[in-house]
Amino acid sequence: MTLSKLLRNPLLAGFFMAVALFGCGGGGDQEPSAVSVELRGDSIFSAPGIERSPASYIKAARPGWMVDDRSVSGLALFQALPFAFGQLSIVVIELGGNDALYPRTAEMFESDLRAAIGSVIGAGKRPVLTGVVNMPVSPDFFTAEALAKRDAFNAITLRIAKEYGLQHAGWGEDYRGEGDVIADRIHRTQEASDRLAALLVAAIERTSEQR
Structure with a gap:
């Protein structure tokens, strides 16, 4: 036949x-394997004062991704340790801004960040760093002294990302001035928040492509 x-x-x-x-x-x-992301951050992810948070932006931009937002407003990195993980494979660390409001030194922050990254890698997951957002001086919260610490902490995230070969979203470098923040002089406008979320999507994608 x-x-x-x-x-x-x-x-x-x-x-x-x-x-x-x-x-x-x-x-x-x-279809490529689904990307699964766990977000560990503070109120920059909660996004008070605007309609669409960075997590919502990510879910809309990449509907095939699994996204677990575990962010907590006011959370500092040293308060978040040790991490307890879910099942998702990429862990975004967006913490450090609130640490600048505490009596934490650059050496303390670096030690905490290394511990956080070590716990992520030790759990078989891949870290992504956002960096620490910048903002104008505020007499009530982010004084000139606190912002100087923010500068130091953000520089540490960049240096450690390079050392470990991690993707960094460059959130601290994206700041474009006072027009990026709402009336509280801390949190992002919708346009600025969306820019940060887009940078993070790109960093997550680069991480998912690494082998």
Whole structure:
């Protein structure tokens, strides 16, 4: 019996199709594995005063991703340790701004960040660092002294990301002045928040592509 006659039989045709797909790995249009992301951050993720948080932006921009937002307003890095992890494979660390409001030195922050990264890697997951957002001086919260600490802490995130070969979203470098913050002089406007979220999506994608 010729191949053309065999393929006229629907059962045999289905068999040959299954063999062909198996042999080529299911075809060239397979969807990539879903990206799964756990967000560890503070109120920059909660995004008070605007409608769309960075987590909501990420979910809308990448609807196939699994996103677990575990951010807590007011959280400092040293308060978050040790991390307890879920099942998701990429862990975003967006902490450090509130640490600048406490009597924490640059050496303390670096030690905490190394501990956080070590716990993520030790759990078989991949860290992504956002950096520490910048903002204008505020007499009630982020004084000139606190912002100087923010500068130091953000520089540490950049240096450690390079040392560990981690993706860094560059949130501290994205600041464009007072127009980026709402009336409280801390949290982002919608436009500025969306910029940060887009930078983070790119950093997560770079991490997901690393082997």
